[in-house]
Amino acid sequence: ALDLLPLVCSLAIIGIIYGALVSMMQPDLKRLVAFSSVSHLGYVMLGMFALNTQGVQGSIYQMLNHGISTGSLFLIVGMVYERRHTRMISEFGGLSRVMPVFAIFFMIVTLSSIGLPWTNGFVGEFLILLGAFQANAVYGVFAASGVILGAAYMLWMFQRVMFGKVTNPKNEELKDLSAREITVLVPMVIMIFLMGIYPKIFFSKMDVTVEKFLKDFKGRVEMKADAPAPRMTAEVKK
Numbered sequence: 001a002l003d004l005l006p007l008v009c010s011l012a013i014i015g016i017i018y019g020a021l022v023s024m025m026q027p028d029l030k031r032l033v034a035f036s037s038v039s040h041l042g043y044v045m046l047g048m049f050a051l052n053t054q055g056v057q058g059s060i061y062q063m064l065n066h067g068i069s070t071g072s073l074f075l076i077v078g079m080v081y082e083r084r085h086t087r088m089i090s091e092f093g094g095l096s097r098v099m100p101v102f103a104i105f106f107m108i109v110t111l112s113s114i115g116l117p118w119t120n121g122f123v124g125e126f127l128i129l130l131g132a133f134q135a136n137a138v139y140g141v142f143a144a145s146g147v148i149l150g151a152a153y154m155l156w157m158f159q160r161v162m163f164g165k166v167t168n169p170k171n172e173e174l175k176d177l178s179a180r181e182i183t184v185l186v187p188m189v190i191m192i193f194l195m196g197i198y199p200k201i202f203f204s205k206m207d208v209t210v211e212k213f214l215k216d217f218k219g220r221v222e223m224k225a226d227a228p229a230p231r232m233t234a235e236v237k238k
Contacts, residue, residue, distance in 0.1 A: 002221065005049055005051070008045065008049045009045075009046055009049050009050075009132075009135070009136070009139050011045070012042045012043070012045035012046035012049065013042070013046065013139060013142045013143065013146075014042075015038055015039065015041065015042030015045065016039050016042035016043060016046070016142070016143060016146035017039075017142065017145065017146055017149065018038065018039075019035050019036060019037070019038030019039030019040070019042060020036075020039045020146050020149035020150050020152075020153060021149065022035045022038070023035040023036045023039065023150075023153045024149070024152065024153040024156070026089075027088055027089055027090060028087045028088060028089070029077045029080070029087040029088075029089060029157070029161070030074070030077050030081075030087045031087075032089075032153065032157055033070060033073045033074060033077060036070070036073075036113065036150070036153070036154070037066065037070055039146060039149075039150060040062065040065075040066050040070065040113075041066065042146070043058075043059075043062055043124070043125060043128050043143065043146070044059045044062050044063055044066070044128075045059075046059075046128060046132055046139060046143055047059030047062065047124075047127070047128035047131050047132070050128070050131035050132050050134065050135040050139075051135065051214065051217065052131045052134050052135060052214070053131075053210060053211065053214060054127045054128075054130045054131035054134065055127070055128055055130075055131020055132060055134070055135065056131070056210050056213065056214065057127055057203060057206060057207075057210055058123075058124050058125070058126070058127025058128035058129075058130070058131055059124075059128060060206055060210070061120075061123055061124040061127065061195075061199065061202065061203070062121075062124030062125065062128060064120075064124075064195065064202070065112075065120045065121050065123075065124045065195065068112070068120055068188060068191050068192060068195070069109060069112045069113045069120065069121055069192065070113065071188070072105075072109040072112075072185065072188040072189075072192075073109055073110075073113060075184060075185065075188070076102075076105065076106050076109060076185075079102070079177065079181055080092070080095075080102075080161075083174050083175065084170065084171070084174070089157060089160050089161060090160075091168060091170075091171075092160065092161040092162075092168070092171060093160060093161065093163075093164045093165065093166065093167050093168065093171070094162070094163065094164045094165050094166035094167065094171065095161055095162050095166075095171060095174070096162040096163060097165075097166055098166060098171060098172060098173075098174050098176070099174055099175075099176045099177070100176065101176045101177045101182065102176055102177050103162050105177070105182075105185045105189065106158065106161075106162060107158065107162075108189055108192060109188070109189075109192070110154050110155070110157075110158045112192045112196070113150075113154055114150060114151045114154050114155070115147060115150070115151075117196075118193065118196045118197055119192050119193065119195075119196040120191065120192050120193075120194075120195035120196045121196075122196060123195065123196060123199045125147060128143065129143055129144055129147070
């Protein structure tokens, strides 16, 4: 199994960078969010197979983050689609002028997906990068480049959708978020900041499990290393 670690970590790095590059080329909001998931889950794989405390904890935490941040992004894209019946980025622009409340929620969720400090995404990505650098500095460098690419495509998307002038007449009369939609998004935003500011609440539940997992794994590796090599016997036929 240890012989496959470089291969698995390399595949994780490829997933991180590939997902980010493909996301940068997407004209569709939903497809952009979907391909960003490929990049995010590449971090999960890399952290898990770093096989150290920081990497594994960050990997588990990043899975929780992904459910919150990416789930919120899909909700937001769905809310826009219900109003315009299109997900093409080129169809929007200047929505912050006509939907200010929507813009605030969209900004918070976007920044959490990027991994801004004080949001949930920062904690998971930081621990994964720390674990990756401890395992292999090359993995850490490539994973860090994925963070930069992730910030690039998310901010590019947010800028094109929310800022600038309202050039499309169909966007001028869009209604802002309803009370029902705000009620759906508020718990997600609370979790974004709770997981970013008080991560110890969650790590205290996983510390023992992670340490036991790593201890058992290292014990099996040492047992295998200490085991005598099998003897090669030749069968003599009469």
